[in-house]
Structures are given as structure tokens and as C-alpha cells.
Amino acid sequence: xxxxxxxxxxxxxxxxxxxxxxxxxxxxxxxxxxxxxxxxxxxxxxxxxxxxxxxxxxxxxxxxxxxxxxxxxxxxxxxxxxxxxxxxxxxxxx
Numbered sequence: 070x071x072x073x074x075x076x077x078x079x080x081x082x083x084x085x086x087x088x089x090x091x092x093x094x095x096x097x098x099x100x101x102x103x104x105x106x107x108x109x110x111x112x113x114x115x116x117x118x119x120x121x122x123x124x125x126x127x128x129x130x131x132x133x134x135x136x137x138x139x140x141x142x143x144x145x146x147x148x149x150x151x152x153x154x155x156x157x158x159x160x161x162x163x
Contacts, residue, residue: 070087071097
């Protein structure tokens with residue numbers, strides 16, 4: 070079920086009850102889905118199946134084992150995004 074945020078505000082408890090009964094409620098804002106209400110059981114299943122991304126694992130490693138400081142990591146990330154043309158393949162090369 071998809072509902073606009075305006076409707077959810079006035080009937081939130083009804084939508085929570087629907088989610089408790091297994092229905093997924095997608096909330097839209099300006100016509101775009103921005104949030105979802107799901108049951109706690111569905112949420113727990115998602116958590117069980119969750120696998121962290123490489124970036125999350127990298128951040129965890131850095132936090133636990135030293136790694137780069139947050140500032141060093143941000144500077145590195147910014148330099149990559151600023152220079153992404155350098156690291157991407159150009160069609161003109163072929």
C-alpha cells in the first residue's frame with residue numbers, strides 16, 4: 070500500500086496496525102516514496118540478513134584498528150570524487 074504523508078499524519082495508528090498485520094506501507098512525499106512502515110518481525114528478518122557494505126567494514130576497521138583518521142578518510146574521499154575523471158575510463162581512449 071502506498072499513501073501520502075499527509076494521510077499518514079492523521080491516521081498513523083491505523084497504518085501501524087496494518088504493518089503489524091503484515092502489510093507494507095510505503096509513505097510518499099511529493100509523489101516520491103520516502104519511508105516505509107513494516108512490522109517488527111519483518112524488520113528483524115531484515116536485520117538478520119543484513120550484510121555490511123565494504124565502506125561500512127572499512128569504517129569499522131579504521132575505528133577498531135587505527136586506520137585513517139576521519140579527516141584523512143574525508144580528504145581521500147573528496148580527492149577521489151574531485152578527480153573521478155582521472156580514475157574513470159574515457160570513451161575517447163578507445
